[in-house]
Amino acid sequence: MENLTIADLPGGDNFRDVTSIFVDAAADMEPGAVILREGFTLQDAMSAFEIGEPRLDSGMAGDADQRPPFDIWAPLLPQEICWIIDRSFSHEMLWHAGNTLAHTVFTCLYALVLSEMHPEDMPYRLNNDALRPPELIPVVLRASICGLLKCCDLSWRELSKGHVHDTEDWQSDKGDTSLLEGMSVQNVILGLDGAITWLLRAKKVPDPWATALIARLNLRKALLQVMNANIFKSASGFLDLVNIARNQLKTVRTYPSPALEPESTAHLAFDPYIARKLNSTVPIRVIDVPAVTETWDAIDALLDGWDEQRLLSMTPIVSTWEIAGNLRAWLPTPPLRMPYIRSSTQSVFYDGLLVLNKYNSAWMIDRFFFETLGVSYQSVMNFVDRNSKSQWPHPWADIQRGHFKLMTEYIRALWYNPPRRRRFLMKVLVDLHIYYTRLIGIASHLPDLPSTEVMRHIPACALIWRLSVIREVVLSGFLLELYTSEEKSFAYWYASQVIEAHLACLDDVLLAMPPDCPTDREMRFQHSLLTALQAMTIPMFALSMPLMSFAWRQMHANFLRRYKWAFGVGYDLSSIPVVAVPNFDNFTHVCGRMLQDQTFSPSGSLKLAQSILTQLIEVRAIGGYAGLWTEERMQLLRILADGCQRLQGVPDTMAEMPSFDVGLLKWDPQINPWFPVLEPEGAERRRNVHMRRAEPYPPAS
Structure with missing residues (x-):
């Protein structure tokens, strides 16, 4: 290889050392000082380094980028x-x-x-x-x-x-x-x-x-x-x-x-x-x-x-706002609104002073009790103050302020982008539990009341909303495609447990609910929908088990990372047990029992869910607070019913599970927000495969 001389270097050999010029110019500067022209930052200086990548060098213009000068007054057709x-x-x-x-x-x-x-x-x-x-x-x-x-x-x-x-x-x-x-x-x-x-x-x-x-x-x-x-x-x-x-x-x-x-x-x-x-x-x-x-x-x-947004501005019902916000997240069409609309919708709901431009905190908590128990906030206060055994006055003012902040932030969060929305719901669960604890404290000073007395169920107000939020946190993981294959079985099982607690809560409250009022109709719709969802989550828990590695130690570590929101230090502020806490040990035991269950039918459970959803669609029993969003709620029911239909090729019994190809289950949020579909050839393949007895899965340890 030939030796290169200075003349061979790019730019020729006519170089002069200018170091002294810069040294003299910087003589009066302190060590570490930087002189920047107006508008020029350290990031600009770092960006000025030549790295040979035109896309990252905003000042570099290649030959292909040359263009004629722009003439403002060039005549146009x-x-x-x-x-x-x-x-x-x-x-x-x-x-x-x-x-x-x-x-x-x-x-x-x-x-x-x-x-x-x-x-x-x-x-x-x-x-x-x-x-x-x-x-x-x-x-x-x-x-x-x-x-x-x-x-x-x-x-x-x-x-x-x-x-x-x-x-x-x-x-x-x-x-x-x-x-x-x-x-x-x-x-x-x-x-x-x-x-x-x-x-x-x-x-x-x-x-x-x-x-x-x-x-x-x-x-x-x-x-x-x-x-x-x-x-x-x-x-x-x-x-x-x-x-x-x-x-x-x-x-x-x-x-x-x-x-x-x-x-x-x-x-x-x-x-x-x-x-x-x-x-x-x-x-x-x-x-x-x-x-x-x-x-x-x-x-x-x-x-x-x-x-x-105009329709929402004329809707002074908090539950309807919640329904509309959830439907925008669940339904693939219409797609999620652009950020400008989501921001202005939040401004319409709460401008930092008033809700819907005219309602204060008293109205907000009044709607909360009316839409959950069918009674006004004033009725609750009057009943508690007359019948409470407590020697101390109840902190109604603090409860009202805390409730107002909690609920306005919650409703506005329904118009966040999906990941941000899910993170907010995780955080708000602690506040909802503290609120639930305070209502239990108030109810504990009341005399024993019959189950048909609505005031007995005051704490259920917060619990119903909290269980709804937990369910949304868990199911939104499928919508956002967060779960690995190994995590899906636990997510479906935990969702079924949360739904079970929610159904039990609704059963209690419905005993005291005035019949055929909007709250009663809404709760009965929610009860039917939750029953159908539970009939879908349980078979999906069973069908997803083959996706697990059954390496329980590693699965437990993943569980702690995924569900850390359920074990935050904020819960330590309350002495009341948290309802519907995810429990990995219970999950491992249920897995063993499910594999040995000779009576459970995955396809039968899905047919039950489809029957419930179809009945809701046919009689249009959509509930009391859907309002102008009834058709969108019907669309959700149709998607869920169609999801049940698309899964009709799954095994009839747990004994058929080894012959079922779990790889045929495909999760696509554009088709169904929470549940997979069975590929068309799945049902045909299942009919052609010789059925054999289930072989034992690795035991839980």
């Missing part, structure tokens, strides 16, 4: 303006989907130069091209971009309230770029109205493009008005705005923008690498823009979310 507006809608929906502004909205270069797009700044040199009216840019396009940025501003303000989580649900980084924070909504609407008026009166844009542009401007205007509206001021007015937006969206779909030729100037309106010129440390990421039909679908889902 009306259909090109339509295309730019449609693409800006797409980028807005991509931001709502969790991407950064620098990679979505700000890639539209017109959004960065609005201050230069005034009509009076329009160069006189522009030719008066009849096909490309110069006013399209400073009048029509500018109004649309202003509306886009103001919608993003209003969304940003809602999202920044902290109801959803920055960098987890959405990206708050603006890159020091304006979202027209200082411009009023009314001024933006005036600009949109002015653009619409120009299109109608100037007659410079022929149909169908004039109609297409007007529909897009009206759609932007309606979206802006909905975002800026007070839903409590006029629910009917809010609905009118949503319907206007729906109508304009329908028109926009009817007049789609065309696919542009590759040489069209409109393509230069978007620069996917603009983040390198913004004050942003986020690595460059080029996001594929979806088909415009997907954008319209996303806006349609946004409008559906607003419509549901």
Whole structure:
């Protein structure tokens, strides 16, 4: 190998040592001191290292990234303006989907130069091209971009309230770029109205493009008005705005923008690498823009979310809010609402002062007792104060404050993203147990009451809600695909134990419930649904056992990690035993008994569940608090009933388990949130396999 000389090195040999220059310049600095220009952070400095990866070096521009200079005033055809507006809608929906502004909205270069797009700044040199009216840019396009940025501003303000989580649900980084924070909504609407008026009166844009542009401007205007509206001021007015937006969206779909030729100037309106010129440390990421039909679908889902929000704002029933929130998590369609809708829904429920803009803490606890026991909070207080044997006054004020905080946080948490929601429910279980303990303390000072006296069941209020939360924590593990194959059997068994405790609690309370009241109807529906769920979880516990390794020591270690939320130190503050604690030792013993059970039929249990669910569907016995979400609750019942049908190929007895291929069970949350399906060939394969007696599984130790 030849020896290299200095002349062979890249850059030649004309180097000078400049170390002394930097040493002299830093002579007055203290050791460890750093000089940074304004807006330049240590993270920027670390990002400046050349690592040879263009995606991570936000300042690096490759040869393929070179593009002609952007000309604000380049004449555009009306259909090109339509295309730019449609693409800006797409980028807005991509931001709502969790991407950064620098990679979505700000890639539209017109959004960065609005201050230069005034009509009076329009160069006189522009030719008066009849096909490309110069006013399209400073009048029509500018109004649309202003509306886009103001919608993003209003969304940003809602999202920044902290109801959803920055960098987890959405990206708050603006890159020091304006979202027209200082411009009023009314001024933006005036600009949109002015653009619409120009299109109608100037007659410079022929149909169908004039109609297409007007529909897009009206759609932007309606979206802006909905975002800026007070839903409590006029629910009917809010609905009118949503319907206007729906109508304009329908028109926009009817007049789609065309696919542009590759040489069209409109393509230069978007620069996917603009983040390198913004004050942003986020690595460059080029996001594929979806088909415009997907954008319209996303806006349609946004409008559906607003419509549901309007219905919820008129629903002063806490249980209905809980039902609606749970259904959004359980049902695959419609999908989980975008973060903006989930945040604004939480704001509608509780704004930090009042619930639903008019109710205080007394109303909240009153609804809690009425929807659980069928009696008012005042009735409970009066009964306890008259009949209590305690020599000390009961801390009703403290209970009311604690209940208000607990329940408002719980309802709002139903609109978190699924992992965050599950973590919150784990934490709230301790508070619910402490609340249950306090109610037991109050009930302990009452005289012996018959089981038909509703006041006997005061502690059951907290216990019913707590058992519902435990069940959701356990079953949501399947929805989020958290469980390993080895963990599924225990999860189903524990869910059945929680449901058993819940059913026992409902049995007691129903003895004292006034017949045919909303609370009674809701509890009877819950009782039927829980019975069906238990009839599904028990066979799934048995069918999942072959997935276990039966290495009990390792399984116990995994159990402690997975269910550590059930053994928190917070429970030590209460002397009352915790109801429905997961117990691994009991599980191992039940596994042994289940394998020897000659009477249990997995397929028979699933048929029972299907029968219960089918009956609920046929008689529409959906309960007392589903309200306007009755159809969504029916959808859940159909999914569960269909799940039972899809599992009809499972063994009839435990003796047939060795011939059953457990690998045919497939868990897919898009089909069923909690239960697997049996692949179609599973039932046929089972019929063709010679049945033989079960061979013993390794014993529990």
